[in-house]
Amino acid sequence: MQYSQPEIMENLRYLKALSVQYPNVQAACTEIINLQAILNLPKGTEHFMSDLHGEYEAFNHILSNASGVIREKVDILFSKTLPAQERAVLATLIYYPEEKLKELKESTGDLEEWYRITLNRLIEVCRLVGSKYTRSKVRKALPCDFEYIIDELLHTNYDELNKETYYENIISTIIDIERADEFILALSNTIKRLVVDRLHIVGDIFDRGPRADIVMDSLMEHHCVDIQWGNHDILWMGAAAGSRTCIANVLNNSITYHNLEVVEIGYGINLRPLALFAAETYGTKDVSCFLPKLLESRYYNPKDVRLVACMHKAIAVILFKLEGQIILRNPSFQMEDRLLLDKIDYQRRTVRIGDRDYPLKDCDFATVDPQNPYQLTDEETLLMEQLKFSFLHSEKLQRHVQFLYSKGGMYKCCNHNLLFHGCIPLDRDGSFQQFDCEGKRLSGRAFLDYTEQLARQGYNAPPHSRERLRGKDFLWFLWCGRNSPLFGRDKITTFERLLVDDPSLWAEEKNPYYHFTAEEETCVRILREFGLDHPHAHIINGHVPVRSKDGETPVKANGRLIVIDGGFCRAYQPVTGIAGYTLVYNSHGIRIISHAPFDGARDAIRNNRDILSTSVIFETMENRIKVGEADEGQGIQENIQGLRMLLEAYRCGIIKETAKKSPGRR
Structure with a gap:
């Protein structure tokens, strides 16, 4: 040209x-x-995961095995020369090099020979997973301590007789100077680094599972990751921004699942003020409605369980008040029907929802003034300021949330795929739903762009500014607002589930998106809205668990929509029947992988057990996709x-x- x-x-x-x-x-x-x-090299491998919900052991295992891709590479190389058990040991060594090395060294006779064999096998795996990249790109992925040595060994040509002794001597010297363990770690980490070019997290890292902070630590160490915010993520982002309403929601969720470890140990949030307030206010009251969900496999001290229930009741009442305040000052949210504290008849012990009165299981709310039900007491105000201080000054939480903002967003378009967590809100006729956005009517992509702007404003705008308050309120709206693109339902029924013994009130109607996206035409229209007019374009979604045990499939709309929330969260697994879907998109096409429940890293290391995964080829390209x-x-x-x-x-x-x-x- x-x-x-x-x-x-x-x-x-x-x-x-x-x-x-x-x-x-x-x-x-x-x-x-x-x-x-x-430009003529094969496209790098993309790995998609969603709805991790703090299940850090299962997440780290699937991250390490790249949804089975590493075991696949081991089998390609050694299926004809090694029995299945030895291949399983080699794969486990790659996933957990430090832990597995310790075990293997204790049970191995001729350690020097084992080192020699193992190092050569790891080099072969490393050479295979790096074969699709330029030598320069592979070199940049190598650990500094062993960059030159690994680079030399990866480009070994044993047909060159002049260098055969040279290469063998490198391995012998590594063993002789007692650096074999470090070299195995370096090779294993390089394999995991090269096998996946980009990691996509399609929302919901937080809540329910035990340690979302450990998941975040792993993501921050990853070489190339992007995150599409989920509604549970946005809630923690709001809490880190200092939204008292989001803080109350975070604590309500954590207490509901008796999962305070991530709050107290993971992020160092001081919950003693809440415990003291709850014990003083509700210590002698009925708290049976607020008992946490407990695992049958664990023993719990009854006194601890009662204290947690008191804390749950205290924070739930505060939550209902603070949510009411947001709804009252944001009429554009159109959530006035969620104002329920002022609908309680304390003498009749009922609440009016819609046009009916329903009996309440509990209405002994010592801090609620029936004349001004949404106002916090002085003690509640002080408590929330103490909790807000803890959230704002948790160094680890702030670091994690800043990472979510820097690597995340409401959606992402990548290689003809549209990634988002919840939904693109639709009306009942299938058209894009419009929202009142400060005098403008926005829908589709423009609305998601607006929501992301406000979500960033809620964290980054100057403290105490109008923009900061508006943004913090909107972070809460994204968590549970009517037809929020991250929530995707008409209401959240926390109040009803806790206090009304009528399951018909617990239903949360899904946005019409979840009906219309069963049709290919709607998915194509959404993809075009985001500039993805391509025959191989897909929507990749999380948020709603796929009920695999009931025959539901994650592939919908003639292949245009793929849902990869299959139930990482243990609480969902009895409903879904599996423990999560992941997606792998390489130069050959797209594969969906379903995973069985994970028995833990200790079992995986000791017994060389991988997560039992089933891979289904969803879409194969006639020719390999090139860069x-x-x-x-x-x-x-x-x-x-x-x-x-x-x-x-x-x-x-x-x-x-x-x-x-x-x-x-x-």
């Missing part, structure tokens, strides 16, 4: 900046050749065009060449 002088002059500032990195014809030519070659056909390729093509224009500028004498070494390869 030839560029005219006017075109070059129009882009002269950009080209001069580019010339700093590529200062002469040779440097520009070399990079063009390099980039052109990269040039992926989103990454578009950026590379733009870089090539810029370099070609720079090359022309050098040749025309518009920009002067300088002597400088060519830059390193990608």
Whole structure:
């Protein structure tokens, strides 16, 4: 492609900046050749996970085994030479190198020979998973301590007799100087680093499971991850922003599932003020409605359970008040029907919901003033300020939430796939639902862009500003608001589930999105709304568990929609029948993997047990997808065009060449 002088002059500032990195014809030519070659490499593997809900052991295992891809690579290499048990041991060593090494060393006779065999096998696996990348990209993934050595071994050619002794001597020396353990760790981590090019988390890292903070620690260490916020994530983001309503919701959820470990140990939140307030206010009251959900397999001290129930009642009452305040100051949320504290008849012990009165299981709310039911008492106000201080000053929580903001968003378009957690709100006729957004009526993509702006405003706007308050209120709306794109229901029935013994009131009607997206036409229309008009474009969704045991399939709308929430959360597994779906999208196509419940890392290490997973090929491409056909390729093509224009500028004498070494390869 030839560029005219006017075109070059129009882009002269950009080209001069580019010339700093590529200062002469040779440097520009070399990079063009390099980039052109990269376009013809296979597309990197993408790994999709959703609805982790704090189940850190299952998450870390599936992250380590890449939904079975690593075991698949081990089988490709060694199925004809190693029995299944030895392949399982090798795979477990890659997943848990530190723990498995300790066990194997204690049971191995000739340790030096075992090192030699194991290191060679790990190098073979590493070479296979790195074969689709440029040598430069693989080198950048290598640990600094062993970068040169691993690079040499990965590019071994044993047909070269002159170097055979050289390569064997590298392995022998590593063993001789007692660095074999560290080298095994380095190789195992490199394999896990190279087997997946990008990780997508389609929402709901937090709540229900024991330690969402450990999941977040793992994500922050990952080399390439993006996150589509879920409603449980946005709730913790609101709590970290200082929203008292979101804080009360976080605590209500954690107490409901008797999961205070993540709050107190994970994030160092001081719950003693809540415990003291609850014991003083409700210690002698009936708290049977507020008992937490307990695991049958564990013993719980009855006194501790009662204290937790008191804490639950205390925070639930505060929650109903604070939610009422948000609803009253945000009429655009259209949630006035959720104002229930003022509908309680304390003498008759009933509450009016809709046009009917329902008996209440408990209405002994010592802190509620019937004349002003949504006002906190002085003691409640002080308590919430203490809790707010703890959330705002939890260094770990703030670091995690800042990561969610930097790597996350409401949705993502990536390689013809639209990723979002909940739904694109639709009306009953299937059209995009419109929302009142500060005087504008927004729907579809424009509405999601607006919601993301407000979600960021709630954390980043100046403290005490109108924008900060508006943003914090909207973070709560995204958690549970009527037809929120992250919640996707008409209401959240926390009040009814706790206090009204009528299951008909517990129903939370789903947005029409969940009906219409069974139809391919609707999915195609949504994809086009987000600029994805492609025959292989898909929606990838989380949020709603797939009831696999009832015959429900995660693939809907003739393959246009894939739901990958299959029940990581243990509380959902009796309903779903499995323990989660994940998705792998490589250069050959898309595979959906269903996972059986995980018995824990200790069992996996000791017995070399992988998660029992079933892989279903969902979509296979006729030809392998190359980098040039992926989103990454578009950026590379733009870089090539810029370099070609720079090359022309050098040749025309518009920009002067300088002597400088060519830059390193990608």
